[in-house]
Amino acid sequence: MAEMPAGPALATSESPLTEDAKRFSVKGDSAHWGVLYGVSGLFALICAVFIVSIVVSSIPAWRHSGLSIIYGRVWSQGTNSFGALPIIAGTLCTTAIALFFAIPIGVGAALAIVHLLPDRLRILLSSLVELLAAVPSVVYGLWGLLVLAPWFEKTVEPDLASITGGKFPFQAPPEGVSLLLAGCVLFVMILPMIVALSRDAIAVVPHDQFEGALSVGATKWQVLRKVVLPGARTGIVGAITLATARALGETVAVAMVIGLNPLFPPSLFSTASTLASTIALQFQDATPLQVAALGALALILMAMTAIVNWFGRRLVRGSASRAAVT
């Protein structure tokens, strides 16, 4: 820290230099840290109240039904029975369908954008995809309900049913609103996110590594597979984690296209329900016990998101340590 050499005439007891010395110390400038800690503390307080209120509000439900909330199969407000297994299944199913399509198509598209396109097209398409990632989810719901649903019901679902001859998993009568439709709407929603974030990750793999691999005679695909993808692994896994969390928690778009039926969906064409859409539907008119049950659903949803995040971080850490070794 800077300190002026003591001059001859500064004899006052509270020398400005001592004041400055106090402020220059690493922990000094209490005003600055005060503001920082204060604001961060305020935000931490809001988050704490939020999380605690969800946990506490769900306690009556856990006391009423215990863990059967998670494995019970009947969710009925009329009889106050709270078995959320079909709803959890619906959530997992729609997210799985979305990821099943979005991961290969998203990562593949990102690879194509970074490595297969000429410069101008790359910038154009990247910007396009990033801008599309900003489209609000209600617009996806609108499109899914008014455009995709009729098409599914008239064309797609009958075609799929004819593949398996009307058996699992396509055995229900085609209705439009269904598990499959919700999964596809989610797929379209998370696709730009995965493409944009994977593209960022793939783009930062050093070009020297890419060229170096080419120079020893590897084909383009070999380079992509053995150099680029592993290098971008952190970013891609991060992108998929983020997309999964979004798909799990998506409320409005899913509620518009899933049919809101809290039964176990026996087929991809059945109506179903997800955790977030059930909460959205039933929250306003819930008795205190039912509010608690919905709070339990919220808790389950938060737990699922946390597990996904933790899993993502484990995958990333694995690759980081491997990279450190090589």
Added chain:
Amino acid sequence: MTTGVIEGIPPDPILERREMVQRVARKTLGRRILISRGMVALSGTALILALVPLFAILYSLVEKGLRWWSVEFFTKVPQFPSLIDPNAIGGISNAIIGSLVIDGIAALFAIPIGVVAGLFLAESISKFASMLRTTAEIMTGLPSILLGIFAYQMIVIGFDEWGVKLPGIGFSGVAGSFAIGVLMIPVIMKASETALRGVPTPIREAGLALGARRGVIARKVVIPTALPGLITAVLLAFSRAVGETAPILWVIGASNMVEWNPRKEMASMPLQIFESATSPYVALRDEAWGIALFLVFVVLVINLGSRLFAAWLQRERR
């Protein structure tokens, strides 16, 4: 051959290995090139497949929505169609103003809190900071409907437990602002932290060397340097908040008039899209496309504008 032309020199394992590798490579070249071409083609197909639904949505939006845009659409308040006049639907001026007020107030308190908290994360190495960072990550991944519940229970209904009493003010724009603000804060926090960390350390140290204290350095050196990144972060978070429906679903009520007072019930664009799309009136369901197109337009303008602005700021610097 590694044994070489000159007799008597022992074979070199490295050269041997290199020759073997080259032999294998030559043999497999045809297959490898085929596979590579195939995968490249697949990659390109993935790109096309990725673009198809996205263009489909844009096309639907423009095809079905553009025809609703008119002076009346942007200036009149909504009307409900009736059996005698099924096409009388007015406009969406109340939703536009409502969105503006609600998102504006949310930004007003979320941006300072988010940026300052981001500064804290960038500057502090305490345990509290890492805990805060984890909390922010959790909060960004949360379904936004939970924040709507939070705002509903804190502000609309009010809180009267554990000795804390918060009067509920009923359905209102502020409740929506609260939900959206709390949604924005963690996003801005994380992005500002990244932007602020990106300020090179020598610049900070230069400030210290000149005798400035931390607060002054933060205000006059770090933040201005990181400004392009900060602005991008803030505007991107804002554009995401503008499109959110779930947090404001139950908390802002409904209003068919232009309402500037945030303590009263208001309308909002994403909510209006949802209501119109699920309403019983055929004309309103069609109008939802027009509102959706406008909302997407606004979001894209904010996004584009933020990038252009940040790029301009960076150019000035050079």
Added chain:
Amino acid sequence: MRMHKTVRLALTTIAVVVTALSMVAVPAFARTRSARVSGDPYLAADTQLATPATIGGAGSTFAAPLQNEAQAAFTARNTNATINGYQAVGSGTGESDILKKVVDWGGTDVPMSQTDISSKEPSGDNYTVSQFLEVPIGLGGVAISYNVPGLKVKTPLILTAAVLAKIYAGSVRFWNSGAIKALNPKVALPDRRIIVVARADSSGTTYIFTNFLNNAAATVWTSLPSKTPLTLPPDGIAGSGNAGVAADIENTPDSIGYVEYSYVLLNPSLLKGVAAIVNESGKAVAPSAAGIAAAAAAKPNVTATDFAIVWEPGKATYPIAGYTWAVIWRHNQTSDAEGTLLVKYLDWLSHSGSANGTIAGQDIAVQQGYVALPASIQALARRTLFQVTGSNGQALLTTTAS
């Protein structure tokens, strides 16, 4: 595309400023009210407000088309009155909202009972049903709408309560099953599954429908009428609100569901498939204003505790009809100005215009596909509204019109 940076900056700024301005300035100049009708003797005497006030209601989707139009008409004539948009969230939520005091009235098709109050009131409160008043504001019917493509009939399908009960229970699963064929022998019914559509939310319309099933087919439908969502047969669809059910029926072939009649009228494609239900006198009657009016006429002395008009006798009676109500606090919980606006609005809403051609709420109801409240019920509404008290215990509604 390399523009000079100043040019680019200028263009960006212009774009941003123009967008910002247009987003603010243009709507700000919006006229928020249409022209006032002046010289209206009925309204001038009784419904003009002294001070500005704002009220809002939420609840029954049964009443939503009526409320939407009526509110617009009322506020157009009354400069001091602002009524927030009616939130069509379902009868159950309407009751929850009035208990939580976040709305001024709760719309419900089933007057609130003590059980409703006890289960939904905020914890710690102990409200009794005597603290509330139920004002009848609308009369309509529940139509059974179906969407069977390729059905070549000019007359509606005939259905009975028993068959409907079996369809909703899942025991009748195909359109061409014996039960339906027996009722419609001349119709070529397809061999396809019936897709059942019901309400996903707590609904007064569900209550009216299940009340009908319980009264008319008690051996088949044994559960008591209730607002809670029905358990659907497999592949059933649950729609949110009457609008959701209407949309689901319209978009799903081979579906059948129950919706309030004016929703059918609002969606022309649904008009092709409205069932005629066999009534108590054995006749198959399709929903119509006349049929619903006949049901109301068969039971003139409706009260908040004896409110059902399903399965009424009469050859022309439509068997699934019902009133819709507004639940309000007996002792007004908001300011006197807001309470006065509330009672004036509900009074205007529940009455027909005077003979000199003024328009009141029930005239608008007729325009929207409802049936005007019978005179005795309009009088009941007014009597109920006279009991609303303000901050000093005074009656808030004062009117000299008949």
